Amino acid sequence: MGNKNISTNLSSLVKWLRVMGTWTPRTDLELETQVWSLQDLYERKKKRRIRIPRFQRGPVWDEDAKRKLINSILNNYPIGALLLFDNGNEVSVIDGLQRIQAIEQFMKTPAIYENSDDFLPDDYWKKVSRKWKQKEKTFKDAVHHLLKEKEHEEIDHLQAYRFQEEIEKYLQIRISDTQRRHLYDDLDSFIQTLSSMYSHVKEYKVPILKVSGDRSFLPTAFELINTRGTPLTKYQIFGATWSDFGVSISKAKGKEADLLDRIVDKVKERYDGWQKANWKLDFDISEIDKNNLSLYEFMLGYSLCLQDAFDYIPGDKNEPEVGFVSMFGYHACKVGTRKSVMGSDFTGIVLDSLSIPRTGGTEKAWKKNCGVISNHLLKVANLFYNAYEQIGREVDFLNKVKISSARSENTLYHMVCMANWMVTRNRSSVPPEVIKQRYVFDIIARMWSGTGDKRLFEQSKQSGYMKKIVPAEWDGIWKTFLREQEHTFDTERKALDNRQRIVLKAVYSCLQNVYQSHSTGIVFEDDHIFPIAGLNLIYETGGPINHIGNRSLIQKDPNRKKGSSLPHEYLRTKSGKTEERELKTFWGLNDNTLWREMTGVSKAIETAKSSNTAKDKKTARAAYLKFIKKRSEQMFGIMSTVLDI
Structure with a gap:
């Protein structure tokens, strides 16, 4: 299974490299294939030997997506190769951040995402709950609640009789020693099933593609990979590729300078959240300031500031990309306009609402960003056409852009x-x-x-x-x-x-x-x-x-x-x-x-x-x-x- 995945991904990577220019092997990149167990992956992450680059979108998978991944692992389905950049003793994640995060959470507290029902007899819970003289749902919920609070090591050493005592305490019931002996075998078989499942996950093998050499390859690789079927929203792809476009607003004074400081603070808070999730960053947060923000970071921070000012701007402080969708949407609608609406009074109203002077660099930055996005989207479009050999459809594409x-x-x-x-x-x-x-x-x-x-x-x-x-x-x-x-x-x-x-x-x-x-x-x-x-x-x-x-x-x-x-x-x-x-x-x-x-x-x-x-x-x-x-x-x-x- 692993070798087949490696071969497939190597073939795909060669195709990605073709879009970099005339087909010649790149000499500034080296590829190495490995196979890691999930236990190996978990230990590296726990020791902070896996970094997250600045262009990454951060952890965004919901619980259902994580649960589906774990279910694939339990059923021995392939989950695809992880693409990492080799930094020596550490690696940076190019593709696979969401999978690594889900695997880490499962390895730490496995009962959160496991579904042992698929591996138990159909009538297991019905029979056991009857013996405990409890409703099936009540008993099942109690068992899962207690398991979800346990870390992997605790479940590995869990003993049936101790678990019985925990269930009694949680349900606020008492059972006799005779009943306890009869119930022991049922709980013991359940615990053995869990241990077997977790052991399988630990030893599950995942193919690794390690790239070393020119670091400028990273954002491009991220973009190309995530336009080939990975469930990634378009604004996240553009957010990654926009990392090459800086936003620098010079001579900011007064309230405008204060706003820029707030934007920088919002961006730093986001990256600090990654660190609190035990991710090691591939960059130094302290070095981020208003002179080296990427376009994505500028818009993200701006959207969060607007969310603070206006309750009806969509977004959640825990999911800042939702607000960014709105900001990107406003900008993207202007692609191809001959008269930039960013020069209209809409910008002025926003600035007035934030108590920012309308003649300062912030308004100029909005106009500049609009042009950068317009040019960049066309650049991205050309890249996609080269990658998928759709030059013949150029006329159709231009008609769509015109419309x-x-x-x-x-x-x-x-x-x-x-x-x-x-x-x-x-x-x-x-x-x-x-x-x-x-x-x-x-x-x-x-x-x-x-x-x-x-x-x-x-x-x-x-x-x-x-x-x-x-x-x-x-x-x-x-x-x-x-x-x-x-x-x-x-x-x-x-x-x-x-x-x-x-x-x-x-x-x-x-x-x-x-x-x-x-x-x-x-x-x-x-x-x-x-x-x-x-x-x-x-x-x-x-x-x-x-x-x-x-x-x-x-x-x-x-x-x-x-x-x-x-x-x-x-x-x-x-x-x-x-x-x-x-x-x-x-x-x-x-x-x-x-x-x-x-x-x-x-x-x-x-x-x-x-x-x-x-x-x-x-x-x-x-x-x-x-x-x-x-x-x-x-x-x-x-x-x-x-x-x-």
Whole structure:
């Protein structure tokens, strides 16, 4: 079994090396194959002779994944080779971190992940619990609870009569000496089964590929390995490969410098958590500062700072990558944009909320990061195409990128997001003299000027549709702004790209929902705000596209004259429905499911708003975070489609 795995992985490694350039064997890397028992692996980890590199994602497997791995080992199934970098007396993990962590936990407290039921007679627990005069579930739970508290060495030396006493004490019962003698054999056979299972795990052999030489190979190897079937989310792959891109913000002063210090502290806390999990780091935490953060670390730390500032930014302090999904999602949506939205007031609002000057280096870093990510994603895409020999599909790939670019720039989901922010933060009154409000209209005008359809623009003014959806107190500034912007429209462009047309039509429905809703946000306490209007637009890539089929949001204007045409009515035509269907098929969207989920979240928030109880608030928050996380994960599926990975 071991030799076959080694051969397979060596063959794969040769393929990985081919993508480094013209096929010639690398002379700066040496390969060595070994076979370790899990006991060998456990002892090395316990003695801190296995390191974790800085580009690694950290321990992220859930309990179910760990249990499945242990079950594979117990059934003698192969679990794949571990790829390690040889540092002399120590090794660094390139691939296999999650497996090593699961194995270590099993070796330390094996009953956590074992499933002895598979190796016992079907009626074992039923017969034994009857002898103990206990319900089957009660007795079984008691045995497993006591075992889960024992370390490996304790179970190795566990004696049946001692274990009997522990069970009696736990169940608060007493049995006679005669009963104890009758029950001894049952418990003894159970303990022997456990010992046999654990002995098998100790001696289980796992193939090891040890690489030595050029350390710059490590992030590339991690990326290539984890795009070949290992269950690894795309943002974790990008997070690893982004380790080559540094973020340095010079001349930071005042509150901006304080924010950078907080970002660094968040990153250090994450790595400190790895050390507390008994991992030896391949780098010195004390050397990390604001001048040598990687792009991944910068965004991760930033997302954690935002989580501290806003309760509705998804994430868990124990699982920081969840918050990072949102940050990456916002950046990744901008890939291919000609005008970086990072230069818009969304960044300014975030900085204002964190009390950071808007003209400092932080905002520049956001813009710079957007460009770096854009270039890097294209670089990654090229690498994948070389690796999988898909050069022939280059045209298809470029078409997807082009569609993605148009979608990112013209869907205006970020415009709705910003409108939602503004209305939420100023829900009591929205005075026209507040100059920051102009950015909403600025983006609307920018979108229209980008599409160049003056007829559609004039039509919207004549129909009174925009006047209806904009609050009355904004009417003056709205009219003034339209007069200022009218000259910017390109009158020579006669036709719109079909996808831009659909997005343009759909935005009216979204705007109507944003501006007419009286529940754009609720404040539980301080800045604990739940945006309702445009809920799925904030972190969800699809933006208005996902609202195309939501007939509940596409309502006829009751004040419009008979025969007049509203822009969104195009969606009801045969060609409009065809385009809508094509878009949804391409992006894998299901608006009905999305709408049901969004409605459920909105109901939970409304319930919390009316009851104002801690329980309902907790339920609403959980539903909201679950929804946002799912939308963020969907975004990575879309990115995978675009990059064809």
